[in-house]
Amino acid sequence: MxxxxxxxxxxxxxxxxxxxxxxxxxxxxxxxxxxxxxxxxxxxxxxxxxxxxxxxxxxxxxxxxxxxxxxxxxxxxxxxxxxxxxxxxxxxxxxxxxxxxxxxxxxxxxxxxxxxxxPVIALDDILPGSNKATIKLSTGQSINLDDHQGIRINDSGFSYDDGTSVLNTTNAEYATLITPRGGQYQITLSDGTKVWLNANSSLEYPLVFKGKQREVKLKGEGYFEVAHNPANPFIVKTDMQQIKVLGTVFNLRAYSEVQFTTLIRGSVAVRLNRSEIPEILKPGQQAIVEDHAVLVHKIDVNEYIGWKDGxxxxxxxxxxxxxxxxxxxxxxxxxxxxxxxxxxxxxxxxxxxxxxxxxxxxxxxxxxxxxxxxxxxxxxx
Missing domain, CATH: 3.55.50.30 (Phage tail protein beta-alpha-beta fold)
Known part of the structure; x- marks a missing residue:
């Protein structure tokens, strides 16, 4: 066979x-x-x-x-x-x-x-991960987040999805959401974009997007539901590539020297950091970045986003x-x-x-x- x-x-x-x-x-x-x-x-x-x-x-x-x-x-x-x-x-x-x-x-x-x-947990057994993360501000301030589903940015700082205030961000311009191994978290950015962050990952972002581009940096894995805004493209940067979108849904896995961008809905442009020529993805396609090259192929997207749904x-x-x-x-x-x-x-x-x-x-x-x-x-x- x-x-x-x-x-x-x-x-x-x-x-x-x-x-x-x-x-x-x-x-x-x-x-x-x-x-x-x-x-x-x-x-x-x-x-x-x-x-x-x-x-x-x-x-x-x-x-x-x-x-x-x-x-x-x-x-x-x-x-x-x-x-x-x-x-x-x-x-x-x-x-x-x-x-x-x-x-x-x-x-x-x-x-x-x-x-x-x-389940009965044996002494040598290990429980699964949970919702946990840390926010670090550009001012040096940090806070460990409780076991909530997610957080959002508001006018005064951060709050949990239920409205409970988390952190005041006075004088801070940037923040980084960090999930440890055994942790995951969801955040709603100031423009309404939602990001689900997988375990052992980090997302750096401005508290308020300014200028012509909305730019964030990812390490690890994230699932993005980007708020549509044609005038201000959304850019996700990793150590190997840049993904440019207007408003779309995609998953980016960037743990290692092989990185995967999987498009669920909309359109994205994947470009190597040292290249000016992007690859345009359609829904159901995946871009694999490896050895300074981009390979695009068709896949079943459900196989690459299951982590978000448990x-x-x-x-x-x-x-x-x-x-x-x-x-x-x-x-x-x-x-x-x-x-x-x-x-x-x-x-x-x-x-x-x-x-x-x-x-x-x-x-x-x-x-x-x-x-x-x-x-x-x-x-x-």
Whole structure:
């Protein structure tokens, strides 16, 4: 099975799962599903017989058969592991590893239990992150924010969304909102632009926008709903690029030397700091900045904005990639063996409200590793 077949398989499975969960499909997903149903009578029969996620998990191995008997036995073993996990009710995460493709790619489907139980936290377990951040003013003043959903800038300073005053900003021109590992926060800027800041991130901004441009600086990851103002473009700067918008919705991930701009609505111009030629994105497109170059391609935007809605998500991602998101949200460090290499790829969809042990159980079953919590470190073997 080639890479395109794998990507198509992942896409169909995600769409079928959304149908079962009664989640509305995008226009692109509806078109993809219609084409898939019309392609083969077997596909239509499969779709009409689907009843629930368990049916989907058990049927996928027939829809997308593996290449060898040994792989099929491995699939059977993983499915049995999944059922054992479901029986012990691992805080709603019950991992379902249902198919091994010819390239060694695994699919992970998240099952949510209808019955919610209060989790019991072991002594060596770690709770998920929460709403927490710090504001630092250009005057040197700073304040730690309470566990509110967000803050906004008003005439006298900052207030929580419920109207409670937070901080007076007399004589300050700039401020920086900083989220630690294990924290996230939302802010409404003076022009009405809303920014959701992911864990281990910072946003520098003026308390009042002046001049012809509204300019902010981002480190880490932020989701932007920019207030429309054609006369004053909104500029987001990172250490590698600039994103120029008038009024739009996009996500910017800038943790490392590879940065991702994902456009949900509107239009943005992505330009390298040392370049004068921008790349213009359309909704559903993503710009990847790496090695002083910009690559634009079409993607499913939902896979890149799940963090804002309380999910850790990813399609065909490796352990170390998803591990970095887990590190940021749970404020832990993954410790890998020397020369560690894991070729498994997975579709991941995990609630950020789970305790760390439940997440690691799913990771173990998905990637075929063992994970042990020691303080704030997670040892992988």
């Amino acid at each position: 080639n890479r395109q077949d794998i990507n198509n398989s992942f896409e169909i499975i995600k769409i079928l799962k959304k149908v079962l969960q009664e989640i509305p499909l995008t226009d692109n997903e509806k078109s993809t599903l219609d084409n898939w149903l019309q392609r083969d009578e077997t596909n239509r029969t499969f779709f009409e017989n689907l009843k629930d996620e368990e049916t989907l998990a058990d049927a996928i191995k027939e829809l997308f058969p593996t290449n060898t008997d040994s792989q099929f036995k491995l699939v059977e073993k993983k499915i049995k592991q999944k059922r054992r996990i479901k029986l012990i009710r691992v805080a709603g995460i019950a991992a379902s590893l249902v198919i091994a493709f010819g390239t060694g790619t695994w699919l992970y489907i998240n099952h949510t239990n209808e019955t919610h139980q209060t 999910m850790i998500t990813g399609t065909s991602v490796g352990l170390e990639d998803i591990g970095s998101d887990i590190e940021n949200w749970y404020d832990v460090d993954f410790i890998y063996p020397r020369n560690f290499k894991n070729c498994e790829k997975a579709y991941i969809n995990i609630s950020k409200s789970e305790k760390l042990s439940s997440v690691l159980k799913a990771i173990e079953n998905t990637y075929g590793v063992k994970a042990e919590i020691r303080g704030r470190e997670v040892f992988i073997r």
